[in-house]
Amino acid sequence: MDKSGNHLRAAGRLAAHISWLTLLLAAGPALAQDGAPSTGQSVVGQIFDQIEPVTEAGLHGFFQLLDNQPIAFVLLALTLGTLIGKISFKTVSLGSTAGTLLVGVILSMIAEAAYGITYSIPGILSSFMLLLFMYALGLKVGPQFFSGLRKGGLAFVGIGVIVWVLNWVICYFGAKLVGLAPGYATGLISGSYTITAILGVGQGAMTSGAYVPPDGMTVEEVGANMAAAYAISYVLSTVGIILLIRYLPRIFGYDAEADAKRAEAEYTGGAMHPVPGAPGALTMSASPYDLRAFSVTHYHFLGRSISQLAADFPHVPILRVVRDHQIVELSSDPVIAAGDIVTVRSNVHDLILEEGELIGPESDDQLARNVPLEVADVHIGSHAVSGETIAKLESHGTGGVEVQALFRAGNELPLGPDSDVRFGDVLRLTGPDAAIKAAAKQLGGHAILPTMKSEVLYLALAMLVGYLVGIVTVTVSGIPFALGTSAGVIMAGVGVSYFRSRNPNFGGPVHEGARSFLQDFGLNAFVAVLSANVGPKVISALGGDTIMWLALIGIAGALIPPLVAFWVGVKVFGLNSIISDGATTGGRNSTPGLNAIMEESKSSVAAVPYPVSYALTTVLALIGGYFSMILS
Known part of the structure; x- marks a missing residue:
């Protein structure tokens, strides 16, 4: 009876709480209308996000919804842009990045022109997405970056300078020649170069008094011109440069895919395997080794223990023993009996010609043949094995572990029986998981196996360091100089992948699918946000013949310099067409352009020279923008 009473009292209290909450929710709006504090509304507001209602129907309501819900705008632009980017006309396509930009600009222009809705998405979203892209790209090209500096650093610098000089000359003197008002030249340089920071430099020249507008003009009017x-020039230049960079090799008669393969071979020193930490490093590749199962009949094997057989026949490692349809635990060092089935892993040639006679007839027993194999990188941390040859290591009885590749200081070395290993080297091993881990312990390291996760700790820390380095500003004669957050973060990615190629334990591995997603989604989301904010400015600039001159000069300033610089890179510096294209898009500061040539060439090797010319021209473009304002 007491328990029943307790249950009734508990039920009563629960009903009272529910009734109180119901009244609170119902009374909240009414209290708010009367001007009294609405406790219910504040409680609900802490739990549920408030969704702004759409008050219009039809298309107006649709565009209003995109204004109220910016995330919907970004996702719609990504969806439609990716679909449009896949459409190909005579092998020419926009690609997902240019498609997303085009869709976003069209949506924002229609909203502004038809319904007076001005989209404005916080820039922090686009900035963060761009930094994710830059870091993921740095992870991919890091090991090749320093090799690229050694092989063609001077050429990359030369290409960047050519792009910058020609862009400045075309935009500044073009605006002066057609009589455009002050501010337009600086805006053209900023837009055609797609470096928004140049606007800030030009504005800084006015606020500091280094530039004084002519009589009859205000600082605000000059700023509006910029x-x-x-x-105008940004939108046209961004779409134009993506298409130009993508097809530059084809325009000059080069095969992008074939040249990319040659460049990869050149910048990897002829290496056959990706360096530790690089995409595809821990992918099982073709191997002369194979698994076979044999029924034991030969007297050399019968009555011998696993340890004895490993010492007598190190080239025939036994990976599994099946007896009466059961797997025998090898750690107990079992003795082989007649009728046992043993699984071995060795060179296919030896397995076919020797092992059958040495052990017995081959078996198709599934339990014996189903031995999972792994691939792993192991950093050699034992001085005891330093100086030993591959053949000597394998003679110790490696349990079916094969040395697939040998790396020293991030470079792949020729592999043979007489290749020696040293402390700090990285060995890529293939074989059963337990055997790999045992070999790693013998080598003084631990096995880095494939993973499906992304290393968030290193990602966040490296991006933070790169970001902080990028915002460090040094002012010289009133001109602020900074590496830039994008360049800082891509160099952070380069640094992480560079150190990981020396020691795969350094923050790795990162699954290639995760890295590729960050790269593709980061860039396209950045472009989607950017398109929403730029579209309304295009509308406000439309009018008179000024827009025609802005479009012509902007396109010329964006496209002519890369054409010239690419030709110089190929014909004068003798660069591979894809490497010249990568240096050119870096000189143009066009990250979407880089993505386009990587899609076209089906390779990331174009990104090797990109950071060199990118970092240089970022600084030069800011200087040029400052002086274009002063000289207006």
């Missing part, structure tokens, strides 16, 4: 020129 913004209009930037908006």
